[in-house]
Amino acid sequence: MFVGRHSELQKLNDLYNSDKFEFAVIYGRRRVGKTTLINEFIKDKNTIFFTGLETNSKENLENFSQSITRLQYGDNASPVFPSFQAAFDAVYELSKQNRVVLVVDEYPYLAESYRGISSLLQVQIDEKYKNSKLFLILCGSSMSFMENQVLGYKSPLYGRRTAQFKIQPFSFFETKEYYSGFTSYDLATIYGITGGIPQYLAQMSDKLTVEDNIKKNFLDASAYLFEEPSNLLKQEVREPAYYNAIIKAIATGSTKNSEIAAKVSLETSACTGYLKNLISLGIVKKETPITEDSARKTIYVIEDNMFRFWYRFIPNNVSLIQNGMADRTYKKIETQIPDFMGKVFEDICKQWLWRENASGNLPIEFVELGRWWGNDPIRRQEAEIDILAFEDKNSAIFGECKWTNEKVDTIVLDTLIERSHLFHYKNNYLYLFAKTGFTSGCVEKSKSMHNVTLVTFDEMANG
Known part of the structure; x- marks a missing residue:
């Protein structure tokens, strides 16, 4: 069963439907679902799928050759191309008139076994592939390699990609x-x-x-x-x-x-x-x-x-x-x-705020969101704020997150009010997030203030 990644899948299909050369880079940490996403995308498409191995270039060329000839001749034929240049030329011939997807999974392993592969690909793109119907996908789990050696400005492939996808864990x-x-x-x-x-x-x-x-x-x-x-x-x-x-x-x-x-x-x-x-x-x-x-x-x-x-x-x-x-x-x-779970709940609250921000359901449209900690000069001690999101120098959201079985009382609200005064925004909006709800005193005080929003976990999860 394929779950999630609806946006990424839609964007990949939009690129595919352009019917011209496309070059997508897909990367992210191991186990995050990159290959699963690619397999869902290619399941109804003419595809050459090759996975780089931690081995020598000879074995990788043999496997790459088999992936190409499998599309050409089926599973029975398995000739080996004399070079990666010849293999890439064969891909070009297949994609001159017909839409073909070439997936190179674990590209960092291939590049390590044959260090000239990125330069070779760059020449192929510039001289041949850009006039073909090839959809090239390079995928890798080594994020530093993919960001520096594929996407980075010093890479031979810099400027050739038409899309990139950094696959994140699910929210x-x-x-x-x-x-x-x-x-x-x-x-x-x-x-x-x-x-x-x-x-x-x-x-x-x-x-x-x-x-x-x-x-x-x-x-x-x-x-x-x-x-x-x-x-x-x-x-x-x-x-x-x-x-x-x-x-x-x-x-x-x-x-x-x-x-x-x-x-x-x-x-x-x-x-x-x-x-x-x-x-x-x-x-x-x-x-x-x-x-x-x-x-x-x-x-x-x-x-x-x-x-x-x-x-x-x-x-x-x-x-x-x-x-x-x-x-x-x-x-x-x-x-x-x-x-x-306290930190996990903070993460969930931040995700909820980003969703509400995108939907236009908040009093401000913030551009940054994070945590804050520093000195409280009034109390002369360190202070923390779980969530601080701001739109500009005038407006900000301050949030406190409590994953406890006890209802959140006014003392938590009072502390957040006090800490919001450490900053000089004209418009402060306070959000309290609670696992199990709020005391009647906290609810009454929030109603009297007009800039306080109380949010239970159940409202976030099922709203």
Whole structure:
């Protein structure tokens, strides 16, 4: 069953229907569903589909040749072209008069085995393909390679693409398409522990409770997700032990480069390099307060919520899990899951605001949205604001998100009002987001203020 990616699929079909040369670049982290999207797109089209392998250029040329001749002659014929030049020429002959899609999946592997491939493709595009009916798709999981060596201005292919798609994990609202058997609250947790990654979502079942899904997929030593972070790092990096230690340090509260480096016994300069690689893999991201550009306040957070869940709860319980004690392990971590879900809920609230912003349902049309933290000069202490979105220097939205079973009281609203006064916007709009609702006092106060909006999770999930 194909789920989501409706916009991307429509855009690919629009490009296909142009009936002229098109060149799309599709990239994103592993397991995010790039190949699934491409397979859905090509299922009714004449396609040459080739996947680059971590091997030598000879074997990749043999496989590429078979992919081409399969379209020409069917499965029985398998001649090998003498060179990639000859193979690309054959693709041109096939696409001079007829619409043909050429997909090169895992393009970074092909480029590593034959370093001249991008230059060769550039010449083919400029001299032949641009006058053909070929739809060329290059796809890759190495985001740094795709951004620098395919899309970057130093790439031989720079300026040739006609479209690019950076495939992101599903949002909470896209994740809803996967399941019909979860309550909204359970679905939020499933979204949180999978990070919206399609491959991880596919491991979950709405025939099971959240508890049983966690036990089955994380707290079982034979489960796919029990080994997934380690396996993915081994596949992507040369020194997985350092990367493991860095991710665990971030997951357990170290957020500044100096703190992380000290925790894993690295020089800060070396730690910076590892962090940069984790960012390119979509596992970690840098954050600064939204109103500031200062690198001094930069922190590192785990962007992939599945990794955040795994590194928070699995490493310290490996012995229990390997000895089949899933029930005992779950009891250990169960009370900490609501705290883990706090950041997930913030993400969901931000997604909801972007959706409402696009629909024109907010009092302002903001252009940026993020978090803020900094000094409160009145209280002389550090302060945080979960959500700050602004349109210009005059108008802003301030938001606070609470994933608790208790109703949100006026003290939370009062704190948000106070913190909004740290800024000098003319028009402040306050949004409180709550898992379970608001006290009568909070509701009454919000009604009297006219610039406060109270939003429950149920309203977001089912509205």
